[in-house]
Amino acid sequence: MPTVHVRLSQRVPETLAPELMKRLFFAASSIEEFQLFTEDGSVVGVELTLNSADSAGVAEKIDRVVAEQVLTQRPLAPRSVWESPVVRSEFTDAFPELLAQDTVVVSGEGQVGFAEPLISLFGYLDRRLRAIALSLEGAREYQYPTLLPTSVLDRFGYFGSFPQFPMFVTRLHNDIDVYADFVERYREEQRVPDDLFAHCSNTDYCLPPTMCYHSFHQYQGRELAGGSVITARGKSFRYESRYHTSLERLWDFTIREIVFMGTPEFAAECRNSVMRQTFALMEELELAGGCEVANDHFFANADTAGKILSQRMMELKFEPLLPVAADRSIAVGSFNLHGHFFGESFDIKGPDGGPVASGCVGFGLERLGHAFLSQHGSDPARWPTAVAQEIG
Structure with missing residues (x-):
């Protein structure tokens, strides 16, 4: 595959480099890998590995991403609200070993299955997070179906802010002629026809990009x-454009979600309580890391920069960041406040008749497990005593 160096038309401050990195794979489908190049505190170029020779077209798209989605944002210094007392200098890439042991199995792009001891490890992590959720007054647990009505995301304009993430569930038209034509062509071609979706029209359901939308739909x-x-x-399920073979970023992943609705003070206190208990849990698990102010990965439109700035300035979103290598950390969850946005969008009212305020906390169990394995290794004998004793 060709490798090309693209010089950016405009410099990107290093403080905005993470925003550029979030968006590069979505700039063009031909980008397989990339590496940023910096000079005097700014990103000045990108080395790309492409699956096609159209480097000029890709360079133009990257410049558009920089101009429309990155430089419109105001650089803000990171703000940390927690730092683990645990310090680590050595990390383990456990995935190759787990793969060789048949402990993990790669089922497809961004899809990983796993056996023991990972089943027990992830179960343990979830039990601890569930206990934090149920410690909040009046907390109640639900199990939701996988499919989410598309209308739920429509209610608050999800598709206008995050068109890069959704995945729709569809089916063939319920028409005997459509079925007969599909079966005939499938038998002739011995594969699914390229124009399959011309015979599908139902977009009433999608796969949930996160779990909290089920709860807002429930209380609508x-x-x-x-x-x-x-x-x-x-x-x-969230489409991320490119996936590496690991547990770090998956297309199909598991979330432990906590949603709170009530007064702004109630939502803030719930979030703060969960944050305090989560930080204590991370320290008990002997995990290095910290927690910083963050923002969502909005797709560029007229008000994107304002949304991101507002979210960061008002500290509506925090992310716990755990190192998985000496030079890299990953977010394993998020702690969010929404104001009255979802209360208004879903017509959920409080005792005063006005829209409720809300917040949510979500943890990606596979990502949290990946960070745990990166810091503690894949051998349960090396895991913290509390974990090893719990899972046997």
Whole structure:
């Protein structure tokens, strides 16, 4: 595959480099890998590995991403709200060993299955997070179906802000002629026809990009007598354009979600309580890391920069970041406040008749497990005593 160096038309401050990195794979489908190049505190170029020879077209798209989605943002210094006392200088890439042992199996792009001891490890991590959720007053646990009505995401404009993530669930038209034509062509070609979706029209359902939307849908049009806390564990799906063979970033992943609705003070106190307990848990698990102010990965439109700045300035989103290598950390969850946005979008009212405020906390169990394995290794004998004793 060709490798090309693209010189950016405009310099990108290093403080905005993470925003550029989030978006590069979505700039063009021909980008397989990339590496940023810096000069005097700015990103000045990108080395690309491409699966096609159209480097000029890709360079133009990257310049558009820089101009429309990155440089419109205001650089802000990172702000940390927690730092683990645990310090690590050595890390393990456990995935190759787990793969060789048949402990993990790669089922497809961004899809990984796993056996013991990972089943028990991830189960243990979830039990600890679930206990934090259920420690909140009035908390109730639900199990939701996988499919989410597309109309739920429509209610608050998800597709206009995150068009890069959704995956729709569809089916063939319920028409005998369509079925007959499909079967005939499949038998002739011995594969699914290239124009399959011309015979599909149903887009009423999609795969959930996160679990909290199930909860807001559940409470749509209702009036709450007081504060409510809901927790659920379930599968979520987010298309990330490129996947490496690891547990770090998956297309099909598991989230432990906690949603709280009530007054702004109630939502803030719930989030703060979960944050405090989570930091204590990370320290108990002997994990190095920290927690910083963050923002969502909005797709560029007229108000993107304002959304990101507002989210960061008001500290509506924090992310716990755990190192998985000497020079790299990953977010294993997020702690969020929404204001009245979802209360208004889903017509959820409080005792005063006005829209409730809300917040949510979500943990990617596979990502948290990946960070744990990167710091402690794949041998349970080396894991913290509390974990090893719990899972046997």
